[in-house]
Each structure stands twice: as structure tokens, then as C-alpha cells.
Amino acid sequence: MKTFLKTAVAAAAIALAGTFSASAEQVKVGFSPEAYPPFYSQDSSGKWGGWEVDIAMAICAEAKLDCVLTPIPWDGLIPGLKTKKIDAIMNSMSITAERQKEIDFSDKYYNTPTSIVGAKDQKFDASPEGLKGKVLGVQVSTVHAAYAKKHFASTAAEIKEYQTQDEANQDLAAGRIDATQADQIALDAFLKSDQGKGCCDMKGTVAPDLEVLGPGVGAGVRKGDTELKDKISAAIKGIRANGKYGEITKKYFDFDVYGDEVQSN
Amino acid sequence: MAMTRTIARTSEWLQPHRIVLIIVAAAIVLACAFLMRWDWLPAYLPLALQGIWRTIWLLVVTAALGITLAIPIGFAQAAGPAFLAVPARVFCTVIRGTPLLLQLWLLYYGLGSLFPQFPWIRESFLWPYLRQAWPYGVLALTLSYAGYEGEVMRGAFAGVPKGQLEAARAFGMRRWTAFRRIWLPQALRRALPTLAGETVLQLKATPLVATITMVDIYSVASRVRQETFVTYEPLLLLALVYMAITGVIVFAFRKIEARIPARLG
Amino acid sequence: MRTLTDIFLSASAAGLAELLAFDPPGWGGNLLRGLLASVGIACGSFGLGLLIGICGAYGKLYGSPMARDLFGLYTTIVRAVPELVLILLLYFAGTDLVNRLLTLLGYAPVDINGLIAGICVLGVVQGAYSTEVLRGAILAIPQGQIEAARAYGMSPILQLRRITLPAMAPYAIPGLANLWLIATKDTALLAVVGFNELTQTTRLAAGATKAYFTFFFAAGVLYLALTLVSNIIISRFERYSRRGMPSVMETR
Structure with a gap:
């Protein structure tokens, strides 16, 4: 029995190794397969596109990396990175102190304000007092969830956590929650959609909290993988300088989403 | 006398290889306790207890409601007229033929997105409930249990020997009395061993409600994973919790079975 | 006041055909690809499960006391823990372990893709x-048949191939048929780890078009069709495996 088990394990391992020999040069860029327009969205042929896909590809081209987009659900991204399922995360993941304990980040490649959208028929603003007694929806394990728990937990009636922002939007339109907090650009896209137009409007931008919201969105890499980190940071600088970044951004937005210029850390 | 018997039974149970197994298991448990991270546990304990309570509540409520539905569904299939038997049969086939996750999402996101189109639903007294997640979770799990158990009850009703029913009629029992006193108790007794297994399956289905924002023990574990970035430990503990609940279910059903006289006609 | 049928009609009349068309911009092609992936995973996992099941049943029946206890532990744990939890544990921890094992053995770590992991x-x-299921089926074989095979001097492998497997098939098929149906439905759980099977593609299509009801309903129909087709094939198998046996009444 024992020898049988041993041979079986060895055979399985060899079979796996044979079929999926790792090629060293490929960089697997993890993203969560969910609609997050205008950054990520899937068309009906099954292809992923959007601003962040274009930017990620431009960064890879600039850094001469052979990148493949690898879908992993949002809450599995950091574990996946640590267990080498993926090599980098480019999925609108904000650089925060909490996450930096687990993974490293490249320099930011965009930064936009955080806003709250709510039902049209209710008047309130994006402050703890405004959200008094309201049900607020956020996406799990995002800076928005952390922010909402820190600032709104004491006044809001309930903070509901969704697996995807899209589902939070859906429930807002369905009247199940009163407001949702997310990235302003993503919420703008929602408000421009047929569904968002009818139900909801922008309630305002939340008060800044650098500690929770972080300095922007960067590419996540494994701790200690400085080579990849530096390559990506350099490539971000590169596409900012050579106009590629602006060119892609122009296709999606009428303003620069990069935010304030900051020195690389 | 009694003591020698216990000793004999213990030694039968405690064979040499079992001692080895127990030592290995103890070593694994100790290794888990000391080598893994458990520092998050105290902070999340109240939430975890609440989650366990929610899971058990969900299990008990949906199983009770489900079996109440399953009895008429099973009876309709086993002995009902065609206009009742056919819909019951279709119901069971549809429920058993599609994944519960899909049924849950169809109810919550699908049906939920239709509701706001009817102003009278939003104004009705039911709306405060319909906005929350738990009615959909309870409904989906109840229907699922009813679908599977309807099939079990069909077999159980059909398996009650004809002679029993004929005897009841010979005693001059009315149909309802015969159903209540003879048919139903015997069918339930026959179904009981299967029901124990099915209830464990129902327990294993409860974590799906976490995908529609309900806070059960599974979603507490995901929250720990997301907030602390501890990947495996919450899942291991979660597995342990489910195993404990399974043990309780099996034990409870055994107690019930033992209380009912086993002789079948 | 609008009625339910109004909603369905407004959603269905023009939109439905467009939404579910096979070529982009319709999402029908995507759904079918998802269904194919689901069937693929179901076939693979069912086959693998059968292999493990044969080893497990033999181990539990004829193995050493240690093997018996280990297989007992395996079946008890797996049947008590929700599939969703097992999937998360094995999906993340499993691939991690395989890679560590390979590194220990001196191989390069591999990238186990989602399909294989699933x-x-x-x-x-x-x-x-x-x-x-198989343990029960083997126990249901009349003892004399196995003894006869042994008396003929058949090797255990030959015995398994010629006697045990064919003789236990009629007892095992109802249980295995049930397992196959569970396998097709359990693939939906892989949606939670982001695998692109039918439920996940449905969720994406629904999210992109906001036609949640339509798409979840359509996926339900596809799953149901899969179940019904499976049922037809299974009953054929069952009849074949029962050939030569006296016809038995159904349980009713």
C-alpha cells in the first residue's frame, strides 16, 4: 500500500510537471474576473478590455515582459500572489500599509478620489452624519470597505459587503441598499449607465484618509521580488513620459487619472 | 463484569496502529497550534459565535420549513392525482437538476432586480423584508431541501406496505386519520436514516448564502482571511466547526431514531 | 401597474434573442463555452473520483487496518465539510503543497492551471x-462469485476486471448516477474561485448586460437539459448492466 501510494504521488507530480512546465519569462498578471468598468470589462466574445487592461499591456510592453492576464477572484489575489499562482496584481488595488505588510507595490499608476453614490430620492451627503441610518454597500476587502468600517460603522444602519462592486451597484439600483462607496471613476461609469441614470446620483467625495485609502493604485508583486517591482515602476514612468499613458487615457476619460505627481518611494 | 467489558472494548478500539494515528494527529494539531497564526482569534471570536449561531439558525429553519413542504410534495407524487403529482414531479426535477448557487442568484439578483420595477411592491409592508438578503437565502435553501426531500418522501410513502393501509381501513379509520396515524409515521420512520444524510448536505449548502451578503460562519471566515491576510488558518477552523455541527446532527438523528420503535411491518 | 408578464415580455420579445445570440454581441456563445467547460470539469472530476473510489473501496474492505482507518478518516472529513470550504482549501493550499513537494523533490515549481486544479x-x-457507493456495491456481490474466482486462481487484478467490476455495476450505477449529477452541479461552486464555467460566465454576462433574470434563467435551463440528457444515458447504462439479471421492481 505504502509503495503504491508513493508511486502514485510521484507519478501524479511528474504528470503535472510534464503537462505544465513553467516558462520562466512569462509574467502572470492577476485580475479578478468581474465587470469593473471602465477599468475592466468583458465583451460578449469573452475578451477582457478596459483602461487598466490597456495600461497593464502597455506597461508590460515597455518593460519587455511577456504578460498573460490570469483571472483570480478578488479575495484570492493576494493569497494567489503569495503562492505563486500569479506574479503581479494589476487590478485597481490601492497601495495601503495593511497590504504592504503582505506584498510589495510598484509606484502608483493612477489615483482617483473615493465617492459615495446613493438613491436619487434620498438627500444626504458623504459624511458620517449624512449616512446616519443608511445601508451602505461596499466591495469586500477593498480600501472602501476598510474606510466605511472605520468612519461610517458608528452611524450607518448596516455596512453590507459584496463580492463584486457590480453586485453592490445592482443592489443599489434594486433599492436594497441606500448608498455605495467606491472609486469615483467606477461610480461615474455606473451613473452613466441606463440603470444608474434612473436610480441614483453622486452624493459627494468622502473626507480624505491617507492611512486607509492610500496614495493610489499600484501593481502588487511578491515581497522581495524587487526586480519585477523596479521594472514595472520604471515602465510606468516610461509610458508617462513617452505619451502612451495619455494616449490610452484619452480613449476612456477626458481628464488625467494619474493624480498628483509624486516622487517614487 | 461491566468494567472488563469496557476494557475489552477499549483495547479492541485502541489497536497499535490507532495509537500511531493518534500520535500523528496530535502532532499535526500541535504543529497547527504552534506553527500557524492564531493571534486573530480573540478579536473575531464574538463575530464567529454570531456566525455559527446564524448558520445553525439557517439550517434548522430551512430544514423544518423544507420538510413541511416535502411531505405534501412527496405524498402528491406517491398517491396524489395527476394534476398534483405532475407539478410536484416537475418541481423536484427542476430543483434537483440545477445548482443551488444558481437558484440562489436567480432569486436574489434575478428576482430582486425585477421588484423595483413595481412601485406597489416597494410601497408594501413587505419591502423592508424583501430588501434584506435573508428571506432569499431562507427561500432558496427551503425550496432546495423540499425538492430533495420530496423525492425521499415519495419513496417512503410508496414503501409503506399496502396491508397496513388496508388494515387501517378495515378498522374503520377515516382517510385523514389513517394518513395521520399510519401512513405518515411509517413513511417518516423509513425516511429518517436518509434525512440525517440529507440534513448534513443541507448544512454543507448553507455557506452559499455568503455570496448574497448574509453573514454566516463561512463569511466570517472569509472576512478574517481578507482583513488579516491569514490564508489557511480560518479555513481549517471553519472545517472543524462544520465537522462539529455535522457530528451534532448525526448524533441527534441517532437519538431520534433510537426513540422510535424499529419494527416495521 | 405593470404585471409580471409585461416585464417578461418586454425583456424577452426583442432583447432575448439578441442577448442570447451565439455570435457577439450576443452572449449565447459564451454560455455554451461555459457549459462545455462545466461538462469537462464534471467528466474529469467524476473520473478521478471513480479512481479514488475504487482504491478507497478496496482499501476500506481489504486493506490493512491502517489503510482502513485512513480511508475512513478521508471519507468522514470530506463528507462533513462543505464543498465550498474544501475547494478554497485545496485550491489555494493544494497547489501550494504540490509546488513545495516538487521543490523538495528537486523539480521546478509548476503552474497548475485552474482547470486541473478544479x-x-x-x-x-x-x-x-x-x-x-462502491464499497456498498462490492458488499452486495454474492460472496460465492468472488470465492469462485479465487478458486480458479485469478489474480486480484483479473478478479477485479472480470468479476468484481461487472458484478457490482448494477448495484453501483444508481449511486454513481447520483454522483454524476452532483458533479455537474458542483462545478458551479468553482465560480466562487473565479473559474470560467457556466455559472461564472452567466454571472459575467448578467453583470455586463444587467439582464440578471434572463441569464440566470437561461443557465438554469442549460443545467436542467444537462441533467435530463444525463438521465436518459444513465438509464441506458443501467439497462445494459442489468442484462441477464431478473427484472426487479422499482422501489415503489
Whole structure:
């Protein structure tokens, strides 16, 4: 029995190794397969596109990396990175102190304000007092969830956590929650959609909290993988300088989403 | 006398290889306790207890409601007229033929997105409930249990020997009395061993409600994973919790079975 | 006041055909690709589960006391823990472990893709259930048949191939058929780890078009069709495996 088990394990391992020999040069860029327009969205042929896909590809081209987009659900991204399922995360993941304990980040490649959208028929603003007694929806394990728990937990009636922002939007339109907090650009896209137009409007931008919201969105890499980190940071600088970044951004937005210029850390 | 018997039974149970197994298991448990991270546990304990309570509540409520539905569904299939038997049969086939996750999402996101189109639903007294997640979770799990158990009850009703029913009629029992006193108790007794297994399956289905924002023990574990970035430990503990609940279910059903006289006609 | 049928009609009349068309911009092609992926995973995990099940049933019946206890532990644990939890545990921890093992053995770490991981995870779950089904089926074979085979001097492998497997098939098929249906439905759970099977593609299509009801309903129809087609094929198998046996009444 024992020898049988041993041979079986060895055979399985060899079979796996044979079929999926790792090629060293490929960089697997993890993203969560969910609609997050205008950054990520899937068309009906099954292809992923959007601003962040274009930017990620431009960064890879600039850094001469052979990148493949690898879908992993949002809450599995950091574990996946640590267990080498993926090599980098480019999925609108904000650089925060909490996450930096687990993974490293490249320099930011965009930064936009955080806003709250709510039902049209209710008047309130994006402050703890405004959200008094309201049900607020956020996406799990995002800076928005952390922010909402820190600032709104004491006044809001309930903070509901969704697996995807899209589902939070859906429930807002369905009247199940009163407001949702997310990235302003993503919420703008929602408000421009047929569904968002009818139900909801922008309630305002939340008060800044650098500690929770972080300095922007960067590419996540494994701790200690400085080579990849530096390559990506350099490539971000590169596409900012050579106009590629602006060119892609122009296709999606009428303003620069990069935010304030900051020195690389 | 009694003591020698216990000793004999213990030694039968405690064979040499079992001692080895127990030592290995103890070593694994100790290794888990000391080598893994458990520092998050105290902070999340109240939430975890609440989650366990929610899971058990969900299990008990949906199983009770489900079996109440399953009895008429099973009876309709086993002995009902065609206009009742056919819909019951279709119901069971549809429920058993599609994944519960899909049924849950169809109810919550699908049906939920239709509701706001009817102003009278939003104004009705039911709306405060319909906005929350738990009615959909309870409904989906109840229907699922009813679908599977309807099939079990069909077999159980059909398996009650004809002679029993004929005897009841010979005693001059009315149909309802015969159903209540003879048919139903015997069918339930026959179904009981299967029901124990099915209830464990129902327990294993409860974590799906976490995908529609309900806070059960599974979603507490995901929250720990997301907030602390501890990947495996919450899942291991979660597995342990489910195993404990399974043990309780099996034990409870055994107690019930033992209380009912086993002789079948 | 609008009625339900109004909603359905407004959603269906023009929109439905467009939404579910096979070519982009319709999402029908995507759904079918998802269905294909689901069937693929179900086949793979069912097959793997069957292999584990045969080993497990033999181990539990004829193995050493240690093997018996280990297989007992395996079936007990897997059947008590929700599939969703097992999938998360095996999906993340499993690939991690395989890679560490390979590094220990001196191989380079491999990239186990989602399909293989999904099949392995569901296969392990299926294995526990099919162990029990097959064990019951082997026990149902009249003891004399196996003794006769042994008396003829058949090797254990030959015995398994010629006597045990064919003789236990009629007893095992109802249970295995149930397991196959569970396998097809359990693939939906892989949506939670982001695997692109039918439920996940449906969720994406629904999210992109906001036609949640339509798409979840359509996926339900596809799953149901899969179940019904399976049922037809299974009943054929069952009839074939029962050939030569006296016809038995159904349980009713």
C-alpha cells in the first residue's frame, strides 16, 4: 500500500510537471474576473478590455515582459500572489500599509478620489452624519470597505459587503441598499449607465484618509521580488513620459487619472 | 463484569496502529497550534459565535420549513392525482437538476432586480423584508431541501406496505386519520436514516448564502482571511466547526431514531 | 401597474434573442463555452473520483487496518465539510503543497492551471462519496462469485476486471448516477474561485448586460437539459448492466 501510494504521488507530480512546465519569462498578471468598468470589462466574445487592461499591456510592453492576464477572484489575489499562482496584481488595488505588510507595490499608476453614490430620492451627503441610518454597500476587502468600517460603522444602519462592486451597484439600483462607496471613476461609469441614470446620483467625495485609502493604485508583486517591482515602476514612468499613458487615457476619460505627481518611494 | 467489558472494548478500539494515528494527529494539531497564526482569534471570536449561531439558525429553519413542504410534495407524487403529482414531479426535477448557487442568484439578483420595477411592491409592508438578503437565502435553501426531500418522501410513502393501509381501513379509520396515524409515521420512520444524510448536505449548502451578503460562519471566515491576510488558518477552523455541527446532527438523528420503535411491518 | 408578464415580455420579445445570440454581441456563445467547460470539469472530476473510489473501496474492505482507518478518516472529513470550504482549501493550499513537494523533490515549481486544479478538487470530493457507493456495491456481490474466482486462481487484478467490476455495476450505477449529477452541479461552486464555467460566465454576462433574470434563467435551463440528457444515458447504462439479471421492481 505504502509503495503504491508513493508511486502514485510521484507519478501524479511528474504528470503535472510534464503537462505544465513553467516558462520562466512569462509574467502572470492577476485580475479578478468581474465587470469593473471602465477599468475592466468583458465583451460578449469573452475578451477582457478596459483602461487598466490597456495600461497593464502597455506597461508590460515597455518593460519587455511577456504578460498573460490570469483571472483570480478578488479575495484570492493576494493569497494567489503569495503562492505563486500569479506574479503581479494589476487590478485597481490601492497601495495601503495593511497590504504592504503582505506584498510589495510598484509606484502608483493612477489615483482617483473615493465617492459615495446613493438613491436619487434620498438627500444626504458623504459624511458620517449624512449616512446616519443608511445601508451602505461596499466591495469586500477593498480600501472602501476598510474606510466605511472605520468612519461610517458608528452611524450607518448596516455596512453590507459584496463580492463584486457590480453586485453592490445592482443592489443599489434594486433599492436594497441606500448608498455605495467606491472609486469615483467606477461610480461615474455606473451613473452613466441606463440603470444608474434612473436610480441614483453622486452624493459627494468622502473626507480624505491617507492611512486607509492610500496614495493610489499600484501593481502588487511578491515581497522581495524587487526586480519585477523596479521594472514595472520604471515602465510606468516610461509610458508617462513617452505619451502612451495619455494616449490610452484619452480613449476612456477626458481628464488625467494619474493624480498628483509624486516622487517614487 | 461491566468494567472488563469496557476494557475489552477499549483495547479492541485502541489497536497499535490507532495509537500511531493518534500520535500523528496530535502532532499535526500541535504543529497547527504552534506553527500557524492564531493571534486573530480573540478579536473575531464574538463575530464567529454570531456566525455559527446564524448558520445553525439557517439550517434548522430551512430544514423544518423544507420538510413541511416535502411531505405534501412527496405524498402528491406517491398517491396524489395527476394534476398534483405532475407539478410536484416537475418541481423536484427542476430543483434537483440545477445548482443551488444558481437558484440562489436567480432569486436574489434575478428576482430582486425585477421588484423595483413595481412601485406597489416597494410601497408594501413587505419591502423592508424583501430588501434584506435573508428571506432569499431562507427561500432558496427551503425550496432546495423540499425538492430533495420530496423525492425521499415519495419513496417512503410508496414503501409503506399496502396491508397496513388496508388494515387501517378495515378498522374503520377515516382517510385523514389513517394518513395521520399510519401512513405518515411509517413513511417518516423509513425516511429518517436518509434525512440525517440529507440534513448534513443541507448544512454543507448553507455557506452559499455568503455570496448574497448574509453573514454566516463561512463569511466570517472569509472576512478574517481578507482583513488579516491569514490564508489557511480560518479555513481549517471553519472545517472543524462544520465537522462539529455535522457530528451534532448525526448524533441527534441517532437519538431520534433510537426513540422510535424499529419494527416495521 | 405593470404585471409580471409585461416585464417578461418586454425583456424577452426583442432583447432575448439578441442577448442570447451565439455570435457577439450576443452572449449565447459564451454560455455554451461555459457549459462545455462545466461538462469537462464534471467528466474529469467524476473520473478521478471513480479512481479514488475504487482504491478507497478496496482499501476500506481489504486493506490493512491502517489503510482502513485512513480511508475512513478521508471519507468522514470530506463528507462533513462543505464543498465550498474544501475547494478554497485545496485550491489555494493544494497547489501550494504540490509546488513545495516538487521543490523538495528537486523539480521546478509548476503552474497548475485552474482547470486541473478544479478537476482535482472536485475529484477528491467525489472520491469520498464514490468510495462509499462502491464499497456498498462490492458488499452486495454474492460472496460465492468472488470465492469462485479465487478458486480458479485469478489474480486480484483479473478478479477485479472480470468479476468484481461487472458484478457490482448494477448495484453501483444508481449511486454513481447520483454522483454524476452532483458533479455537474458542483462545478458551479468553482465560480466562487473565479473559474470560467457556466455559472461564472452567466454571472459575467448578467453583470455586463444587467439582464440578471434572463441569464440566470437561461443557465438554469442549460443545467436542467444537462441533467435530463444525463438521465436518459444513465438509464441506458443501467439497462445494459442489468442484462441477464431478473427484472426487479422499482422501489415503489
